[in-house]
Amino acid sequence: MPNPFSKALSNPFSQNKIPTEPPKKYVKVNGVMKLNPEYKKWKEAQDGGKPATTVSNPSQALPVVTNMEDHEALNDASLAAGGTEIPLSESSNETILMMQEPEISVEAGMQPDTMVDELGSILNKYEVPMGLMNKLMMLSEFDELEFMIDDSGSMRCSTDSKDSRGQIQTRWQEAQTRLKEMMEILGYLPFQEISICFLNRPLRISLKRNGRDPRSFLSDAYQQIDQAFQNGPSGTTPFFERLQESFARSNGRSVSRYFFGDGTPNGGIQATKGITNLLKNRRDPAQNPMTFLSCTNEDDQVEWMKGAEEVAPYCSECDDFADEAAEVLLDQGEALPYTKGFYLVCALVAAMNPEDLDAMDESVPFTKPTLDNLLGIANSEENYKHYFDCFLKAQQARPVVSKADEVKKHQKWRLHYAEFVRAPVANQLPAVQAFKQQLLQLGQ
Structure with a gap:
C-alpha cells in the first residue's frame, strides 16, 4: 500500500540520518491537517524511543494544538501547503484574554504576561488541546x-493500570499516580481550596495557593500526598457515610467531588442505591458535580458507579487512561485526538460538561462548533469532515451485543451532516433528541 504521506513529505531520515533541526510538526494530507509522521519519528529519536504522542492512531488523528507555539507551527504548515492561517477557536481566545487579567493570573501563582506560556507548557507536556483551557478555568468557580480516597484493604490488590516503567500497579498506587497527575x-x-481525605483515617489534607507559584505549590502538595500514601490501605469501604458527611459539611458551598475507589461500598446494593439517590436528589448539582475515578481490574465491582453516572445529573465515571481511550475510540473514531491530557481534563471537569466532555460515549458526533471549541482551533470543513467520516467508520465497526448497540450502529448520522456542521451543540438537533429518546425507552 502506498504511503499516504509520501507526496506531502520528503524523507529527512533517509540513510538513517537523524536531522538536527526538527521537521515541521504538522502537515496537510489530502486537505486535512495532522501530526507530521516525520516529526513524530524525529521526536521519538530525540526522546530515546518514547512515543511522541499518546493518541491511538496518529496517522488519522486531527492535530493537537496545545499552546501558542503549536498554533504558530500549525499556521506555518497550512501556509506552506498553500492554505490560509487557522484561527484559534472562540473558547481559546476568550480563555487567553481571561488569563491575562491580573486577578486570575495571581490566583494561579503567575504573572499576567507569563501565565499563558506557563500553562501552555504543562498543557504541551500532557498534550492537552488548547480549547480545554476554557473547561479547566471552570474549577476556579468552586469553593x-x-x-x-478509598483506603480499604482491597486497594492493596493489583489493577490493570501500569506505571511509567510498564509495571502493574496496585490500586493504591494507581490512585496515588492519578491524583498527582491531576494535581x-x-x-x-x-482554585480556592483542594482537600484530600480518606474513608478510614481522620487525616484531611488542605491545600491552598497562599501566593505560591505552581512549582512551589506542587512540591508541597506532592510531599503531603506521598507521605499520606506511605501508610498502606486497610479497613472497609464506608463511602456512602463519607459522602453524606461531605454534603452535610459543605452547607451550601460549591464543591466538586472526586472519589478514587475500587469496589462496592459497605452495605452492598443498598448502599449503592443510597449513593445513587443522594446524587440524583442533591441540591444544585451543577455546583456539586461528582466524579467517580475507578481503580480496578474488576469492572463488575464498579458497575454501580457507571449506573450512578447514567441517572444522576452532573456525574461522571472515569477509568484509567488505557480503558478510557479504548472507549472513546469505539464511540468517536480515530480522528478525535484523545490524548493523556484530554483524559486528565475529562477526569477533572467532564462531570461539569454534560454536553460535550461527558457525552463522548453517547455515540453522537460532536458538531463542528463543539469540536472547534474543544480542540481550540477553527477547523476547516475538510478537518471536520475527516472527523465525521472517522466517527461513521467507528460506528459501522461497532460490535452489537445489545439492542442499544444495534440502535447506535444503524443510526443514519450522515443524513444530518449539514446540521452537525452548523449547530452549536448536538443536543439541539431533532435527530439527536429522537435518538436519545429511543435509547432511553430501551433502558426502561
Whole structure:
C-alpha cells in the first residue's frame, strides 16, 4: 500500500540520518491537517524511543494544538501547503484574554504576561488541546475541590493500570499516580481550596495557593500526598457515610467531588442505591458535580458507579487512561485526538460538561462548533469532515451485543451532516433528541 504521506513529505531520515533541526510538526494530507509522521519519528529519536504522542492512531488523528507555539507551527504548515492561517477557536481566545487579567493570573501563582506560556507548557507536556483551557478555568468557580480516597484493604490488590516503567500497579498506587497527575494540572490553575481525605483515617489534607507559584505549590502538595500514601490501605469501604458527611459539611458551598475507589461500598446494593439517590436528589448539582475515578481490574465491582453516572445529573465515571481511550475510540473514531491530557481534563471537569466532555460515549458526533471549541482551533470543513467520516467508520465497526448497540450502529448520522456542521451543540438537533429518546425507552 502506498504511503499516504509520501507526496506531502520528503524523507529527512533517509540513510538513517537523524536531522538536527526538527521537521515541521504538522502537515496537510489530502486537505486535512495532522501530526507530521516525520516529526513524530524525529521526536521519538530525540526522546530515546518514547512515543511522541499518546493518541491511538496518529496517522488519522486531527492535530493537537496545545499552546501558542503549536498554533504558530500549525499556521506555518497550512501556509506552506498553500492554505490560509487557522484561527484559534472562540473558547481559546476568550480563555487567553481571561488569563491575562491580573486577578486570575495571581490566583494561579503567575504573572499576567507569563501565565499563558506557563500553562501552555504543562498543557504541551500532557498534550492537552488548547480549547480545554476554557473547561479547566471552570474549577476556579468552586469553593472546594474534594478528593476522597478509598483506603480499604482491597486497594492493596493489583489493577490493570501500569506505571511509567510498564509495571502493574496496585490500586493504591494507581490512585496515588492519578491524583498527582491531576494535581499537576491544578497547580497551574486558579482554585480556592483542594482537600484530600480518606474513608478510614481522620487525616484531611488542605491545600491552598497562599501566593505560591505552581512549582512551589506542587512540591508541597506532592510531599503531603506521598507521605499520606506511605501508610498502606486497610479497613472497609464506608463511602456512602463519607459522602453524606461531605454534603452535610459543605452547607451550601460549591464543591466538586472526586472519589478514587475500587469496589462496592459497605452495605452492598443498598448502599449503592443510597449513593445513587443522594446524587440524583442533591441540591444544585451543577455546583456539586461528582466524579467517580475507578481503580480496578474488576469492572463488575464498579458497575454501580457507571449506573450512578447514567441517572444522576452532573456525574461522571472515569477509568484509567488505557480503558478510557479504548472507549472513546469505539464511540468517536480515530480522528478525535484523545490524548493523556484530554483524559486528565475529562477526569477533572467532564462531570461539569454534560454536553460535550461527558457525552463522548453517547455515540453522537460532536458538531463542528463543539469540536472547534474543544480542540481550540477553527477547523476547516475538510478537518471536520475527516472527523465525521472517522466517527461513521467507528460506528459501522461497532460490535452489537445489545439492542442499544444495534440502535447506535444503524443510526443514519450522515443524513444530518449539514446540521452537525452548523449547530452549536448536538443536543439541539431533532435527530439527536429522537435518538436519545429511543435509547432511553430501551433502558426502561
